[in-house]
Amino acid sequence: MGRSPCCDENNLKKGPWTPEEDQKLIDYIQNHGHGSWRALPKLAGLKRCGKSCRLRWTNYLRPDIKRGKFSNEEENTILHLHSILGNKWSAIAGHLPGRTDNEIKNYWNTHLKKRLIQMGIDPMTHQPKTDIFSCLPQLLALANLKELLEQTQLSQNLQYLNLLQQPVPALFANNSELANALNMTNFTPTNQELSPYYSNNFLKELDQKRVEMSNFFPVENTSVLGGSQPLQQQVTFMNAQTKDDCEVSGLCEMGLVSDKSPSSTWNPLPSLMDTSGGNNININTNSQETSSTTSYGGGGGGDGGAAAYKWPEFLFEDSFLDENLKEIC
DNA sequence: AATACCCGCAACCGCCACTCG
DNA sequence: GCGAGTGGCGGTTGCGGGTAT
Incomplete structure (x- = not known):
């Protein structure tokens, strides 16, 4: 409407009310009622705008105003009504006799x-918050847990990292089937030169992801070859059944395979994710197995029946997976 | 003891809805 | 139907007291 604020008029006082002003306002309203708020200040001898008088009366001077701390019942009423009404302070105040909307608003803010925020509850929706900031305490706890696991498994991880740092061609040395599955057009089993393999974009990214992954997860829990099966099953796939067979990859040095252990008895490494269902987080360390396990997604464990387990999409871009792994996963 | 910082609350501001001529 | 006047509401500000450094 373009109306100027009533307090813009000259000689009108702002700021805190003095006891004398309060008394003038009380006396006038008790004798005459407030009538027109706009006309009241002049009639009451106050140099205030009508709006200021109304606010002072309704929020502070009104005789039925209740002072003091909010009771538990009042708190519960506010919480309940706010979950229904939102920031409708006057409507909420209507259910709390003696409390003003301004007082309730201040108490809420x-x-x-x-308090709701500290409890992880969104004060606007009254629902548990799901954004990353509200989950920060839980995330920090998980980070600490991860650090603890990494410390306890450090030696094993370092051993496995040695494997991961082997040249990719060495891992694929006698495995033309896997190479074909990985769509490596230039794969030549007898060729030990690096360049033909690393000329493939997939292997380049594979190597890069392998390094990235080793920074985030206990390395023995990851399947860097990108297939649907855990790494040890893929190593089995290379026919590395004896110490001699696996020397090329360093598996025996790591203690991941014994001299006599046939491929079928290798304990498969746990996969990262169980895509067969379930969404619980299960962290399991089993000293009976060749390596400790950390599995996200329930079930699984380390029993070798890992066909339903997949992890690559957890680390690779979707487009990359679509391009290179659709035949495998 | 002095200063900085934090917090609670009273008061202000701007907008909106309603009433009335 | 329109516009001015008014009351009411919600968001924001800033002062003053309390607390920490």
């Missing part, structure tokens, strides 16, 4: 809102 200074106490209840903060």
